[in-house]
Amino acid sequence: MNDRTLDRPWVLIAEREITTKLRDKTFIGSTLVMLIVVLAAVILPALLAGGSGPDKIAVIDDGGAAVVQRASKTQGGDGYEALRVADQAAAERAVTDTDASVALLPGPDGYVLVGKDKVGSETGVALRAAVAEVGMEKNAGAVKLTPEQLRAGTQVTEKILEPGPLPGYVSDFVNIGLALVFYMTALGFGMMIAQSVVQEKESRVVEILAASVPIRSLLWGKVLGNTVLALSQILVIAIASVIGLTATDQLDILSVVAPVAGWFVVFFVLGFVALAGLWAVAGSLATRQEDLGSTTLPGQMILMIPFFFAVFAGSEAREIASFIPIASSMSMPGRMLTEDVPLWQPLAAIGILLVATVLIIRLGARLYERTLLKTGRRLGYREALALEAG
Template sequence: MTTSTERRSAPRDVWRLVATREITVKLRDRGFLLSTVFTIVAIIASLAISGFVSARTETVDIAITGDSADQVVATANRLAEAADKNVTFNTHPARDEAAVRQQVNAESADVGLVPTQPGGWRLVGKSERDDDAATYLTAAAQAIAFEQNARAAGTSTEELGRGGSVAYDLLDPAAIDPGLAKVVAFVFAFLFYLGSLLFGMSIAQSVVEEKQNRIVEILASAIPLRQLLIGKVVGNTVMAFVQLVLFAGAGLIGLAATGRGDQVAQIGGAAGWFVVFFVVGFLAQASLWAVAGSLATRNEDLQSTATPLSMLIMIVLFAGIFLSGTARVVASYIPVVSIVAMPSRMAEGTAAWWEPILSLIVMAVATYGIVIVAEKIYRRSLMQTQARLSMRQALALRD
């Protein structure tokens, strides 16, 4: 039988063998490979669909009556085109206002445009306002009236509008739009949830299966338990890193393919920081998932021992999606939550250059402390196969 002295004399880098085994098992897992490919395809497809929907021109059918209605609609189309708005107004002539209302009520037209006395226009809708029609038809009617009134007064629209122009300077023209920033934050939160749960539960199940099958007793006689834990953590962290890089790359390629290449640089920087934060934070999570497995004696126990971790992952998921403003700033310095919060702030352009560095240092310090405590609990509980343990019970045990 191998003595403890012989076990302690095992190579200090034996964890590499364990890590290699963990990576090999993952690469041979068809379910893991298929889920990775499916997620990459889903990311690219969702971005392609989003780009198609945003680029698609919306058609608004306008039922019109009156001599100048065609001119109003034509002007509205020019204004929409100048504003780079993907909307086109099509006209459906009607003999009078009653016919216009009939078309709108029958839903053969989205909006009706009828003249009013002594001058002006009225829009008619069925049950809700069409914002595009209200914006551009109103602006068109005002522009036409402005030009006509200027002509009647013997002047020009340029003279009447002199001194009224307003320029708009952007202090940060490279910033992405708020809508896309929210999508990026959601993607970061979802990828955190997916990676943490997928790889974390894999570690816990691997540990508890080794305990249940008594394989851990054989491993413990040949490998120091600390080395066994390091190998499991490193192996799964490497695979999580590779998977996240693939997902981030797919997202950036999808953005570039949908005509958002000008925003790839900023989002790419935020995605890079997200991968770094995730890897550092996952070292702590992986250690805790290994502890969850070591406290259990069978797979059924994992539901109890892994509950705190599952709750933590859900909290981070919802924090990444719903937090904003000051709450998100605070969250970006809280370890684990900062994995999602800080990169999301970087994507929306609200974080200074030094903030992710400081947040990462805080995360690294917290990770170091968590790994030290987790390793102690893991070593003390791994060989206890009689009954499920709590963390307090495991800490009370002697090495």
Template sequence: MNGKTLDRPWLLIAEREITTKLRDKTFVGSTLVMLLIVMVATILPALIIGKGGADKIAVVDEAATKVVQQASTTKGGKGYETVRAADRPAAEKLVTDGDVKAALLPGTDGYVVLGKDQVDSGIESGLREAAATVGTQANAAKAGLTPAELHAGTKVELQLLKPGPLPDLVSHFVKIGLALVFYMTALGFGMMIAQSVVQEKESRVVEILAASVPIRSLLWGKVLGNTVLALTQIVVIAGAALIGLLVTDQAAVLEVVAPVAGWFVVFFVLGFVALAGLWAVAGSLATRQEDLGSTTLPGQMILMIPFFFSVFAGGSATKIASFVPIASSMSMPGRMLTEDVPVWEPLLAILILLLATVLIIRLGARLYERTLLQTGRRLGYREAIALKAS
């Protein structure tokens, strides 16, 4: 050992954790599986949105009908289908209810493309070009027109009834994706932490380590090493998601996800550190790999229940969960993506999570010290709490 590792033994343990995991086929395989899941979750919404029949466009007069027909002939493929509405309020209702993709209505100098929260860029550009073509053809039939007069009535403006950053389907998929990344990463690394502790106990390696390094340093090293690995895995997964978004022409999603990504990293680190301490304790309570089914059950429940809350619960339940430690790591980033959340809410959630993480990791350290060298039988959490420090 050099001076650095002697002064900071937890750093030596962290390096050992990182190098061991990088040579572990199970770890590499789980990372590849997560990459595949993220790529599918990124690409699937674009494929679903792209399927179906012709996009429906609401119109209120014959002039707009001609424009939509012109756009349909130049679009190719499935084209556009016109839906006749009696007036603008009727067209707005069709847009709001999702019965049509957009509406093409008369404007002050041409037409207005009306959308709900977003208008597909292909629809907007197609209608814009078609309006210019139809208008030009009509104006060109007249004699003695100036260039300005020739293009009169071809201006297309974009208006949104309910401005929003992403379509509901895409927002829902990204929200689930963020929660799923935390859930799978925390669960996967958690089980690996617990298994490594049991393996060290079974092979008596832990007794050698404990004779050279303070037991708390063993815990800090495991937490630090696995946190670094988890963040690295997240960066790789984020890179895969970025490629998927760019390939499917969903660059607009990045503009919305990028500001939330920084918050997600903070929630992820705090939640992961707290859980890492609990997973290490779950391993120290066991004496065999077979014991992990019962000792890791509380950690699995702490992850599973908040995950389903963040994905399937209603608005009020999700809001409450976004302030509950651990659950907030999955719920708050999703809320920030799909709702207008004031900045004090994630700051308060982070403060609560930070305090909880400190308390959990301190309790975990005490239990880890008391149970790591206990062999012969599996210990329960109540029994571990009742044990006196050696």
């Protein structure tokens, strides 16, 4: 310990918070579980989508094989694979034995799709479209038309008036992921802050600390230490996500998410600091671990309601939420991924959140000073405010 640390006791408290958590098996275990969940969420969908290989379609002639090849080409090159068999009976056995998903057999007016208990809608649509294309090209050749002449004027292209930076399903997934990271991290660390304060009160350690260090320094140290830990945990999660995206060849998602990452960190830090002060107050109001259910309820509601807005609300409601303090930490980064958000909006949201964070942390500090050494019974927020006013 040096003189500079003594001049800044909150640094000493922050170091104590960090080293205590890093030795906590529960904290380490929860971080490992979160890493496993993140890796599974990134890797498993890609493995399930691409690990089973192309669907096999049983055929008995070159015509059927040509149709399957056309359908496969439409699906990206490896969607379907023709399984050549000797005759119709062999094709039906391949379907019932699940060697093939369906069979494509010649019929009186084209082809017949044979399935075991049903024909998958995606497979049916792809094969019907391929049969139509191959059949029209064959018929066009009979009247001396080229495939290009046959298709003239039939191409349909798309024009998106308000394109998002990511495909819809990907942007929704990432939007939920960002909101969930903030929600889970703020809730997990918030409960740890409240529990730490109560443990110190129950063991009377807080009285020793308060005799050596200003109470506000205790609060600043807890907020700083847990903010550093939370950011470190998010960094580890981000590294795990990059590893998962690299392993599954999904780096195109990373190229879009990366520019928003800096904004997310700013919103996260401001929102987390404000909430950390409230969680510390929730701990100071309690005298036993059992009291935390009621004292932390407001903090849980402050987190839960914005989370549902960020994930499930419509675009207009989410836009409003992206300017409301705390809610903006979950809504604005997601909007920046899914919409074309003008620069002034995140800047304005950060300004509002910064002012709110300063006000919340100042109020939290006053309540913390006046309730930390109160023992004997649980205090309510109204009573704490009255103590502050007095």
